Amino acid sequence: MSERDLIMIPGPTNVDPKVLRAMARPTLAHTSGAFATIFKETLADLGQIFKTNGVVLPLAGTGTLGGEVAFSNIVEPGDRVLVISGGFFGDRLAEIAVNLGAAVDKFDVPWGATPKLGDVEKKLSSTKYKVMAAVHVDTSTGVANPAKELAALAREKDVLFLLDTVCSLGGMDVQVDDWGINVCFTGSQKALAVPPGLTIISFDSRAQKVSEQRKTSPSSYYGDLKRWLPILTDPTKYFATHPVNMVYALHEGCRIVLAEGLEARFGRHATIATAFRTGLKAMGLRLLCEDAVASNTLTVAYYPPGVRDAEFRKSMQEEFGIVVAGELGPLKDKAFRVGHMGNVNRSDILATLAAIEGSLSKEGYKFPPGAGTSAATKVLTG
Numbered sequence: 599m600s601e602r603d604l605i606m607i608p609g610p611t612n613v614d615p616k617v618l619r620a621m622a623r624p625t626l627a628h629t630s631g632a633f634a635t636i637f638k639e640t641l642a643d644l645g646q647i648f649k650t651n652g653v654v655l656p657l658a659g660t661g662t663l664g665g666e667v668a669f670s671n672i673v674e675p676g677d678r679v680l681v682i683s684g685g686f687f688g689d690r691l692a693e694i695a696v697n698l699g700a701a702v703d704k705f706d707v708p709w710g711a712t713p714k715l716g717d718v719e720k721k722l723s724s725t726k727y728k729v730m731a732a733v734h735v736d737t738s739t740g741v742a743n744p745a746k747e748l749a750a751l752a753r754e755k756d757v758l759f760l761l762d763t764v765c766s767l768g769g770m771d772v773q774v775d776d777w778g779i780n781v782c783f784t785g786s787q788k789a790l791a792v793p794p795g796l797t798i799i800s801f802d803s804r805a806q807k808v809s810e811q812r813k814t815s816p817s818s819y820y821g822d823l824k825r826w827l828p829i830l831t832d833p834t835k836y837f838a839t840h841p842v843n844m845v846y847a848l849h850e851g852c853r854i855v856l857a858e859g860l861e862a863r864f865g866r867h868a869t870i871a872t873a874f875r876t877g878l879k880a881m882g883l884r885l886l887c888e889d890a891v892a893s894n895t896l897t898v899a900y901y902p903p904g905v906r907d908a909e910f911r912k913s914m915q916e917e918f919g920i921v922v923a924g925e926l927g928p929l930k931d932k933a934f935r936v937g938h939m940g941n942v943n944r945s946d947i948l949a950t951l952a953a954i955e956g957s958l959s960k961e962g963y964k965f966p967p968g969a970g971t972s973a974a975t976k977v978l979t980g
């Protein structure tokens with residue numbers, strides 16, 4: 599892979615050199631006053647990005663650890679949990695809850711669709727659940743689930759709501775406090791455009807109270823919220839060593855997000871996503887989900903008959919210097935995934951469409967040359 603390759607996978611995403619330079623700064627002592635200042639600033643910025651006054655906890659680890667820590671603080675063995683799953687990462691959420699000893703019911707939604715809210719409400723009325731969990735954007739499908747509406751249903755039924763925003767936060771609106779997301783987790787490597795290595799989990803006051811009142815200790819010692827709360831208040835105290843240079847990266851990454859402005863950033867993601875989907879459709883490609891439920895952070899498109907996944911992606915990378923992702927689970931080899939989040943710009947998306955055109959042509963697919971790039975350009979300049 600060339601250092602100039604453009605990573606258009608759904609995470610990790612292209613990292614701004616400013617973030618990489620921040621990481622290269624000398625490693626401070628993890629309990630020093632100088633590091634505590636950076637850590638506190640990062641927490642304040644994360645609070646703005648999560649739109650919460652609750653607790654925000656960055657930990658060394660990936661999104662998967664975030665899911666474990668999120669559940670592990672509010673769920674005890676035997677607790678009833680409802681997991682809404684319409685893809686690979688919804689299934690993973692259910693597996694994590696099962697692994698913690700919860701009694702899990704899975705509400706399955708076909709890949710590419712969103713849950714019917716009336717059916718979710720019936721399910722919540724049928725059993726007294728402690729927690730309902732969902733994925734905002736499932737990275738295997740590119741579907742954006744109705745997080746705000748699900749949160750409202752959970753609140754109405756007095757059930758805690760836990761949301762995976764690994765593939766949305768920083769690129770699409772997530773209003774932790776206003777929507778009532780009791781526990782929310784994300785990863786550093788997607789729309790926040792920081793290298794992989796950090797997970798961030800928020801807990802609102804209700805989730806904190808539930809975690810305080812639990813009868814058993816959380817199975818994760820490292821991820822135990824009560825051990826971290828004193829450190830979040832005073833980062834010169836020690837519980838476990840902070841990933842100092844990754845925190846520098848997150849600090850810089852948050853500054854970039856807030857300097858752009860959250861609403862402007864969401865608008866940029868929306869425009870680029872619309873242009874990309876329009877371009878793919880103009881080439882005659884079929885997308886996994888309808889525009890009305892499509893996320894602004896990634897898109898999944900089916901291959902036309904005869905196009906081979908490995909050869910297509912090899913051509914994308916070797917001939918055009920653009921890395922896109924294959925599919926997972928039942929869609930493996932049938933579709934490909936393109937991430938368009940974080941620092942993505944108009945040139946990136948046009949270059950990606952041009953590379954898709956070139957690589958599909960090479961695989962023998964026939965369509966009007968330039969159809970995708972020209973349709974996308976109209977959206978971007980319209």
Ligand code: PLP
Pocket residue numbers: 608609660661662663687733735736737762763764765785
């Ligand atoms: N949840 C979603 C929606 C994801 O996209 C991912 C990773 O792609 C994860 C969870 C797991 O995150 P990680 O791979 O950082 O452990």
